[in-house]
Amino acid sequence: MRRAATLVELAVTMALFGLVMALLARTAAYHERLHRRQHAAATGARASRQAVDIIAAAVQGASPADLVPDGSSVSVLDIMVPVATGIACADSDILVVPSSPAPGQPALMLWNTYVRAGDRAWVFGQADTAIGWESRTVVAVNVDAGACAAALPSGTLALRLDAPASGGPLVALRLSRRTRFNLYRSGTGDWYLGMAEWNAATGRFNGVQPVAGPLRPRSTVAARTGLQFSLLDSAGDEIAFPLNSSARPAAIAITSRSADSSASVTRLVALRGAR
Numbered sequence: 001m002r003r004a005a006t007l008v009e010l011a012v013t014m015a016l017f018g019l020v021m022a023l024l025a026r027t028a029a030y031h032e033r034l035h036r037r038q039h040a041a042a043t044g045a046r047a048s049r050q051a052v053d054i055i056a057a058a059v060q061g062a063s064p065a066d067l068v069p070d071g072s073s074v075s076v077l078d079i080m081v082p083v084a085t086g087i088a089c090a091d092s093d094i095l096v097v098p099s100s101p102a103p104g105q106p107a108l109m110l111w112n113t114y115v116r117a118g119d120r121a122w123v124f125g126q127a128d129t130a131i132g133w134e135s136r137t138v139v140a141v142n143v144d145a146g147a148c149a150a151a152l153p154s155g156t157l158a159l160r161l162d163a164p165a166s167g168g169p170l171v172a173l174r175l176s177r178r179t180r181f182n183l184y185r186s187g188t189g190d191w192y193l194g195m196a197e198w199n200a201a202t203g204r205f206n207g208v209q210p211v212a213g214p215l216r217p218r219s220t221v222a223a224r225t226g227l228q229f230s231l232l233d234s235a236g237d238e239i240a241f242p243l244n245s246s247a248r249p250a251a252i253a254i255t256s257r258s259a260d261s262s263a264s265v266t267r268l269v270a271l272r273g274a275r
Helices: 007-059 146-150
Strands: 076-091 094-098 109-111 120-127 130-141 156-161 170-185 191-199 209-215 227-232 251-257 264-270
Touching: 007 076, 007 170, 007 191, 007 209, 007 251, 007 264, 076 120, 076 146, 094 146, 094 170, 120 156, 146 156, 170 227, 209 251
Parallel strands: none
Antiparallel strands: 076 094, 076 109, 076 170, 094 156, 120 130, 120 170, 130 156, 170 191, 191 209, 227 251, 251 264
16 A cells, blocks of 8 residues: 655655756746847847948949048948949930840940939040040930930930030940938837938938848947948058048948947948059
């Protein structure tokens, strides 16, 4: 006949059972916190990397002349982002650009995005005895191609400029658009990489849009802020903001920091034609 457990034995058993359950609960809570920290760190690293990748891809191919000096600072990059580069046909104030290559033919234009009124057109031509890049503004898209209609293969787009371009009929062309990148605080209180494009019709930037994040909040200390820009000369020395006319930036250093400060990503983008 089995002996029944005494009250003391039951109390000891319950105490041991409670201790084991408490240890299991603490272990589970520890692993849950560890998982959350690892997930937050991975999410932060991804957000920081994405912010840098977006800016680096956008400014790839930009030149020192594309920087907007009075609009850029440690936390703001104001720059003419490349839209397209290639060969166009120039007829006075009309530019005809290939929008797509003809079958079996090489692409004469490399497009990053669509062109629109207000974009800057750099046309390589000759004015009097000087040969170089002329700055023009696109005032209309999809206009009459005029004499250039037959100069390029099918699949073309005609642009009207604010002034005639020198040279022609074939010219080298760079199209760019003023874009601002900054650290933007959303309505939820989180900080993101913000991007805004210039609107020629209104004479100001469109509303800023959050495109990557969340990032670390803005700080007056550059090394702690969520998004930081540095300009470097050809020797690798940092150029102080605000820029002056004698500054010769050769590269842009882009740094983003995750919201929890667990990840920091920096990328150096060389500026085209910098010396």
